[in-house]
Amino acid sequence: MKNKSYIGISFIVLLFGIWTVKELRERYNKNELDVLGNVPSFSLIDQNNKKITNEDYKGKVYVVEFFFSSCPSICPRMNQNMLKLQDAFYGNLDFGIASITIDPENDTSAQLKQHAKDLGVKHPNWHFLTGDYNYIMNLANKGFNIYAGKNKNVAGGFEHSGLFALIDKEGKIRCRKDKFGNPILYYDGLEEAGIKAIKEDIKLLLEE
Structure with missing residues (x-):
């Protein structure tokens, strides 16, 4: 009787162990990045005078920023942090960057x-994009919900967010959760912690 009980308990423990390992594998292998929705459609002109649309990024994981080349404040830091992402994924043609100017009159x-x-x-997949001013403002503020606008009272004449948007291979905006379980929406493009986070999540999306 004792032997039967021992065998029964051992079998249950074994099953529990197998289930626990399986659950842990699924939990840590699963990509838990939130889906915020589809990237807004866009059609702009890049630094090589070539039309680039969101469809050109299909099948790629990419990062979007809004900036302008003569920006005297946060843009240089944003661009330097984008360079870190470029260096981290250089040679990977499934990765890309879209840097969209909010000053198209100057940024031809x-x-x-x-x-x-x-x-x-x-x-080769880092495109600096320009186009119609009103079109770009609508894309930033309504399409991505990332603030940008003219302000004659600030240095450079424009103000804008320092956030980076992360897009997956299917053209969906993705993000991680904060410590409270809420989606962060966008990544801090100014601080090292934000760059570390987006770098980690780019790797996850590239493996999907």
Whole structure:
């Protein structure tokens, strides 16, 4: 009787152990990044005077920022942090960056090409994009819900967010959760913690 009981208990423990290991594997292998919705459609012109749309990024994991080349405040830091992402994923053609100017009157294709050269941009999927001012403002503020606008009272004449948007291979905006379980929506493009987080999540999306 004791032997039967021992065998029964051992079997239950074994099953529990197998179930626990399976649950842990699923939990840590599962990509738990939130889906915020589809990336807004866009069609703009890059630094090589080529039309680039959101469809050109299909099948790629990419990061979107809104900036302008003559920005005297946060843009240089944003661009430097984008360079860190470029270096981390250089050579991976499934990765890309879309840097969209909010000052298209100044940031022509030629100006953006020089800006990219000065930065040291070398990834073929890093596009600096320009177009119609109202179109871009609508894309930033309503499409992505990332603030940008003119303000004559600030240095450079424009103000904007320092946030980065992360897009997956299917064209969906993705993000991680904060410590309270709430989606962060976008990544801090100014601080090292934000760059570390988005780098980790780019790796996750590239493996999907």
